[in-house]
Amino acid sequence: MTEAELRSVFGAAAVNALLARIASGETTEIDPRLSAASFGFEEEKTRTFLDSAAYVGLVERRETLHCPACPEAIEATAAESELCPLCKEAFADRGGVERRVVYRLRVHGTRDIPWVIVIHGFNTHGEWQQDFSWRMGNKLKYSAPVLIYKYGLIRFSVLVRWRHRQMARQLGTAIRAAVEHAKANRIPESPDVVLHSFGSQLFVQLLAMPEFDDLRFGRVIAAGTVIRPNYDWTERISQGRLEAVFCHCGRKDWAVPFAQYFIPGTGPSARWGFSDEAAINVMNEDYGHGSCFDLKELEANLAAGGLWDRFLRRHRSTFDNEPRLFKPATWRPMWKPIRGFVRIGVVALMAVLAAFALTFFSSIWLTGIDCLGIASTG
Template sequence: MTIDDVSPLERWVDALNRKVELGEGLEFSAVQLARQLNEPDIASLTAFLAKLVALGSATEFTAYTCPMSSCRKTLPSGVDPVACPFCRVTFIEEGVTPTSEQFFRLTGEISRDIRWMVVIHGMNSRAPWQEAFSWEIANLLKYSAPVLIYKYGWATYEVLFPGIHRRMAKSLGRRIRIAIGRARAANLPDRPDVIAHSFGTRLFSLVLQDPEFADLRFGRVITAGSIIRPDFDWKRHFRDGRVEAVLNHVAAKDGAVPFAVWAIPGTGPGGKVGYMAQQVLNVRNLQYGHSSFFEDQHLPALIGENGLWRSFFTRPLKPLRDDGVFVQKDAWQPPARWRIITARAGGCIAIAAVVLASLWLLKLSLCW
């Protein structure tokens, strides 16, 4: 089908659906839309928009346009039109009057900006992607978005002990609280967006559960390679206003997540089977492994124009769709306790063996 085979009505519907999907350009006059669509039949287009108003898919209101030929911009609605905020002209001083025009507003959410972000990396990540991520954010987005990349050090045997998890999570929560205070001072929103990967997802989940940080609120959250339990109570955190939205990006070829439940207390294969909470958007990529999200060949696509992560952070959520979206309906049960204890005991023995072997090799090298 060529463009000539598409009826004007189909072109109009497609264009308006795209506006709603992106959350951009929701307000316009019939003349502006006709100019955008290269549509000569303004009368028919106006009649179509009037039908949308009758159906409740749009609203109609009177807007004013700056009369200055060098500007001609639409003035903000709800403001007495005495001056133009764009060209700074005071109308009475220039002896001109703003022109009124009927505008339409589509029913839908407007797009949002990424104002600032917290990134929590995975275990033992020297993370060259961290610099690449900040660079991509700065260059691909149309606004400056400060990025706090939280570094909790080099974790080894610590992951075996829940008490150490909680201590590390408290350090993370306190660091985020400091960052929120600085954001307020810089007139940025209180709620940062969040990207958490691997063991970073475990720490973020503990921050959400810790009463000390009940005051912290977050915007949209992406978990990648998550080791959070599939039955984590996201519903409660949505209800309490702790998070605005959650995207769980699942890697089908992730070989690390399934073993987390055996080695790391309190964890689960959320990054493999998805979260059970209906409020969460689970998306599976069939080609990704545990850290593919941050590799050079994938990261620019994820946060570039129309990329999944960028769309999740900036666009209305309802129209957001991806081929990998799935719903986790199966009940999840952790392995039997005795199996977990046996596996973790084996892990401790393995770590001790590695440490002893390293010490022995060090001693041997010193003897030589």
């Protein structure tokens, strides 16, 4: 039986309830009698459902042996004797050793979020960063500082590589200072990172700079990202630079497909996803370029069991049965001469517009001076 067949036989609601239990990580054992109502079945059908789920691999089915008198669990070797090694009662006097079936979830313990760095995109002040910081502070029962990194409102400088490197170097310097400050305040763990748009490009530029090889990161959330879909995350993880990456894609993100034509070294990963096996790609059909930072969506993603909450705090296996998880096709950038031609055209157009604007405002300024001169002599 497959998971699809499990849904067909027992219904999507029951399977989704089980997956939610797994994702929560709050319990490792299911009692069929106590949990029957949560799956919408009677106890007997719940056992059949859990047996089938064990066959699929969602739960683990174990048989345990118990003394009918204690009734404590005993080892198989102890069950072969006449007396219980714990209470010394004879098994035969109570009807023999009891056999019980135990269902255990394949869950992993939760992970603490040490601290977080958030980096915004270009042509924006990153207002979402404050909302994220406030909700992260209210979400956790312990202190997890949030470093809001702002590199200023930029527009035209995203078109040139040397400016990328310069800004990535500034980012690395700021992060290194923050890491040292965190360690001085007894937070030795590497920070998690939330990236948006051009901020994601600065982050991978930083990872490529040997001068910042000492910087280590935890889990990385990339939303509205313009990193190339074929980026080698596995290499970075094997180098110990980061722990895991989550790409939150939006089907209605119309901005990123054009990034490769205007911003050198970028690609449409927010629409395409990452082809690297190490990346977790989740697609939201209704998301635009910054929809995940809308207040309602931000709250849902950070809520207990939300996508970002699960990525930051749970084991990646909690995404194994996520319906929005996808594996992208192979991506290749547009032919380099075409990209270069478009970029040169855009730069030339901006230069013409800048020259026109300069001439226009200069003429207005000179006209104003002339008018003042006439007025003063009149």
